[in-house]
Amino acid sequence: MERKGKAEAGAFISIVAYIALAVSKLSVGYIAHSDGVKADGWNNFSDVIASIAVYIGMKIAKKPRDHNHPYGHSRAENISSLIAAFMMMSIGIDVMTEGVLALFRPEKEENAPDLLASFVAVASAFVMLSIYSFNIRLAKRTNSLALAAVAKDNLSDALVSIGTVVGIAGAQIKLLWLDPLVAVLIGGVICKTAWEVFMETSHTLTDGFDEQRLTAYKREIAAISGVKDVADIKARMLGNDIVLEVTIHVDPHLTVAKSHEIADEVERLMKNRYNIEATHVHIEPEKIP
Structure with a gap:
């Protein structure tokens, strides 16, 4: 039970960080005219939903066994990870679609993202790398597959933010197509992470083992x-x-x-x-x- 409590702490920290990053990036993305930062913000918003689902699953998993659940409620944690994967996939597809449309939007040629967007992306990368480091160590100590999935998402978010910086830098040297292209790639990263979480969780729920x-x-x-x-x-x-x-x-x-x-x-x-x-x-x- 103590291990599960520690795993919950990791999920809760991710929720708080994702809320702060999502609000910051979506605001700055619209102000700075950056499709990449906006896509990254929606990515973090999907992470808020996914982390909340995992956190709720961890809470349910702590319930003691009863007459309907002689083995306890531990698999609620896995089910919450599965729900989170579906949510992430849905938002990932939406972000990719918006990025593709932005690539072919004529007025896109007139607007390059402000450098403010790159500062936010760099700060986000450092934050997510720190949270990833914390959560991956905690996941190993608590043997929590759900928290390991959250940590994997933390790492992908850090890489996404680095990619956003690259896109914005390209736009500053008149490669204006690079920023929406990064938005498409971000959507792809979200979908890839969702698929990996789905496959790993499905393997566990079908009694697969290493x-x-x-x-x-x-x-x-x-x-x-x-x-x-x-x-x-x-x-x-x-x-x-x-x-x-x-x-x-x-x-x-x-x-x-x-x-x-x-x-x-x-x-x-x-x-x-x-x-x-x-x-x-x-x-x-x-x-x-």
Whole structure:
């Protein structure tokens, strides 16, 4: 529960930062006549919505289990990430459309973005890189896939802001098409991030799990004294918690108490080394030829 509370803090910080950046960029974008900064502002507005969805999902995920949810509500966090991906994709497509229209707008040739827009974009890049650094470290400590998705979005926003600066700089040297082109690229980045979040969340919700991590778990368990073989191992995510199920073979002549000690050792190893709270161990006798 403490880990989930820390993950919530990361999502909340992102919400506050995105609101401030969205208001600043949309205001400056219209004042400075910059399609790139306006698109970046709408990108941040989509991030506000997405981060709020993730934050609500994290709140619901903390609810204890009940008669309708014997495994708890942890997957609400994943569902909120899925909703956020759809929101981001919708706004990304809209930003791309507006950028394409701006490229072919005749009056666009008359207006180059003011340098004020570039100052806002540079400041935004520094802010988002700082928040990304904070959230990615917090996501690793809390094992939160939802916060990791938020951090990935933070990084893409920093890169988008850098791209906006490039577009504005190009417009200052009479490459007026560069600013709306950057707006199109920003829309593409939003869509790409949304797709990555969607794919990762879908993989988790369909009980997908990293095969390399399973191999590492299996190797560690097989090295425990008394474990003759790891017959089967599988894992899935419930929110930011890993549920591990393993079948091991032991000496058929061991007492029930000794077999239970080996199972306890497997659970301790997984908890201490990989922070896995729920390890279900099934013990079977070793097959003697």
